[in-house]
Amino acid sequence: MANLKALRIRINSVRSTRKITSAMKMVAAAKLRRAQESAEAARPYAERMARMMGSLASAFAGREDAPQLLAGNGKDQVHLLVVVTSDRGLCGSFNVGVVRAARVRIAELRDQGKEVKILCLGRKGRDMLRRDYGSMIVDTVLGLDKRLSYQMAADVGVKISELFEAGEFDVCSVVYNRFQSVMTQVVSWQSLIPAMADDDGAEAPDLGGAVYIFEPDEFEILDSLLPQNMGVQVYRSLLESQASEHAARMTAMDNASRNAGDMIDRLNTLYNRTRQAAITTEITEIVSGAEAL
Amino acid sequence: MADKVNFELVSPERLLVSDAFDMVVIPGGDGEFGVLPDHAPLISTIRPGIIDVHEGSSIAHRIFVGGGFVEVLPDRCTVLAEDAVMVADIDRALVEEDLREAELTLRDAESDHDRRRAEGNIARLGAMLEAARAN
Numbered sequence: 087m088a089n090l091k092a093l094r095i096r097i098n099s100v101r102s103t104r105k106i107t108s109a110m111k112m113v114a115a116a117k118l119r120r121a122q123e124s125a126e127a128a129r130p131y132a133e134r135m136a137r138m139m140g141s142l143a144s145a146f147a148g149r150e151d152a153p154q155l156l157a158g159n160g161k162d163q164v165h166l167l168v169v170v171t172s173d174r175g176l177c178g179s180f181n182v183g184v185v186r187a188a189r190v191r192i193a194e195l196r197d198q199g200k201e202v203k204i205l206c207l208g209r210k211g212r213d214m215l216r217r218d219y220g221s222m223i224v225d226t227v228l229g230l231d232k233r234l235s236y237q238m239a240a241d242v243g244v245k246i247s248e249l250f251e252a253g254e255f256d257v258c259s260v261v262y263n264r265f266q267s268v269m270t271q272v273v274s275w276q277s278l279i280p281a282m283a284d285d286d287g288a289e290a291p292d293l294g295g296a297v298y299i300f301e302p303d304e305f306e307i308l309d310s311l312l313p314q315n316m317g318v319q320v321y322r323s324l325l326e327s328q329a330s331e332h333a334a335r336m337t338a339m340d341n342a343s344r345n346a347g348d349m350i351d352r353l354n355t356l357y358n359r360t361r362q363a364a365i366t367t368e369i370t371e372i373v374s375g376a377e378a379l
Numbered sequence: 380m381a382d383k384v385n386f387e388l389v390s391p392e393r394l395l396v397s398d399a400f401d402m403v404v405i406p407g408g409d410g411e412f413g414v415l416p417d418h419a420p421l422i423s424t425i426r427p428g429i430i431d432v433h434e435g436s437s438i439a440h441r442i443f444v445g446g447g448f449v450e451v452l453p454d455r456c457t458v459l460a461e462d463a464v465m466v467a468d469i470d471r472a473l474v475e476e477d478l479r480e481a482e483l484t485l486r487d488a489e490s491d492h493d494r495r496r497a498e499g500n501i502a503r504l505g506a507m508l509e510a511a512r513a514n
Contacts, residue, residue, distance in 0.1 A: 127393040134389055134457050138450050141422065236391035248492070301409045301423035310424055311448055314461070321391055 090364070093357045097350060104346035110176065111339035118268070118332035124234075125265065125325040132322050139281065139315055145297075145304055153305070155247065155312040158280030159256055164201045166224070166255035167191060168246070168278070170262035170323055171211030172331040173231050178338035180263060180271065180331055181210040187261050187273045192219065203255055207242065207324065224249070231328055239321030246320070247313050250279055262323040263330035269337065271330035278319055281312060384416050385455035386432060388442060390463045396440060402433040403456050405449055414456045421451040427506035429466060429513075430458065441466040443510045445503040462503075469511040478504040 146152040169188050171181045188204070188211075195202050204219060206212040206226040215223060227242055246258060258279040263271040300307055383399035403414045406428030425447045432440040447460040481504055485497035 124392070128391060130387075130394040131389040131391050131459060134387070134450075135459055138422065138448060138457075138459065141450065239391075244492070297420070299419055299421040301407055301421065304422075306408070307422055307424055307448065314448075314459075318391060 090357065090360055093353060093360065097353045097357065100346050100349050100353065104343055104350065107339045107342040107346060111336055111343060114332045114336040114339060118329060118336055121325065121329040121332050122265070125322075125329050128236075128322060128325055132318055135315055135318050138311065141298060142304065142308060142311065145300075146308075153308050153312060155250065155279060155316070156281050156308060161256040162200070164203065164255040164257070165195050166203045166205060166246070166249065166258040168205045168207060168258065168260040168320075169211040169215065170260060170327045171206070171208035171214075172327070173209040173228060175210060176338065177331055177335035178341075180334035180338075181208075181214065183271075183273045184261055184263060185211055185214045187275075188215065189218075191261070191275075192222075205246070208327075224254070230324055231331070234324055234328060236317070236321050239324055240314075240317035242320045243313060243317035246278065247316055260320070260323050262327040263334070265326050265329040265333065268333045271334055276319065276323065278316060281315060281319075382416055384414055384418075386458075387455065388430070388444075388458045388460060388463060390460050395460075395463055396432070396442070400432050400434050400439060404431040404433070405456075405458070406430065406444075407449070414451050417453050418451050418456070420453070421449075423449050423451075425449055425458070425460070427503045429510050441510075443469060443507055445507070464507075466510050469507060471508065471511045474504055474508050474511065478508065 143156065146156065167188055169184060171184050175181070192202050192204075202219075202222055204215060204223045206215065206223060207230055209226075209228050212223065212226045225245070227245075230238060230242075249255060250258065257277075259275055259277045261273065261275050264274040266272050383401060384403055386396060386398060386400050386403050387394070388396040401415075405412055405414060405423075406426055408424035408426055411428075412423075425444055427445050428443070430440075430442045430444055431438050432442070443464050443466050444458070444460040445462040447458060447463075449459070450457045478501065481497055481500040485494060485501060488494040488497050
């Protein structure tokens, strides 16, 4: 029979755990709202950027002299994977999902005889990948989840562009959690280099036969637009990932609080039974003692 | 055709202006240009400077932009700005301080990358200060 004092201590400890998890849940809910708002506020820019990229890409369609950031450098020997995770844990399968997807991709690419390099955004991804692929991690950026600003994302974009120009890799893609709803976050891949016009709204507008005027000229525009676009893509995946992180944490902490509640109920029942059993034993002892006299 | 330009100004963080106006004057990479309705399709870079949005005979907004891109179509004009502030909201003291700081950064810059970035910053802050003075 479990002893009463031990049970009482255990119940108290589970209670304080529940307090912590439910506080974390509420913090995550508040942060989620903010993250969702900034993700939504950033959407118009990303959409219009995609549209402009579409217009430019159509101007370059089929031309040999397209910049490498747009069309790639024609090789795909060295892959750079950008793995977006959070700096902090306790958010369910959030980080594990991304890392698993990255592992699968790394294995695939290796089977095809390609070389893989990894850029980690966020501590958790680095910690999980370091054990198996430590030598492939070229760099890690931490502290992105605090007060994320566009400038921080742009810096990451610049870093990627510089690595590309230094010939460190040929193809670059990002893996991150896309925010679908509070309950679902989807692990998604996106290609950064070549900057293919592959997704939403990248369609060139119908000009009725007219041709764009480029000022100063299309190369110079692309020269500054492409790094900018890189920053925007990184920014967007970071925002999505952040919203997903808070959503995942909220769900995880909600589950944890509920589990703690169930556990407290069970322990309480056990505690009461034990207490009752002790009382019954005592009474029986007294009664049989009295009868014996 | 519409007799107004649908002008949109977006920065990476948010959508700042979205409305129809008579004319928009933009500091393009190759010089200032005005956009009226039915302008020919154009894509241009923007250098640090002021965007003037005209409504009737008066200026409705004066917005400072630190660089970016503009896409003009016959019925609309979209500006993707790196950072944008209403000229009236510029805090001169703050900008002056940032400028001093940027100059210090430039002096201590070690890599080419840092130096380029500091130079860009100085150009942007200088233009911002000028915009605030002109106002």
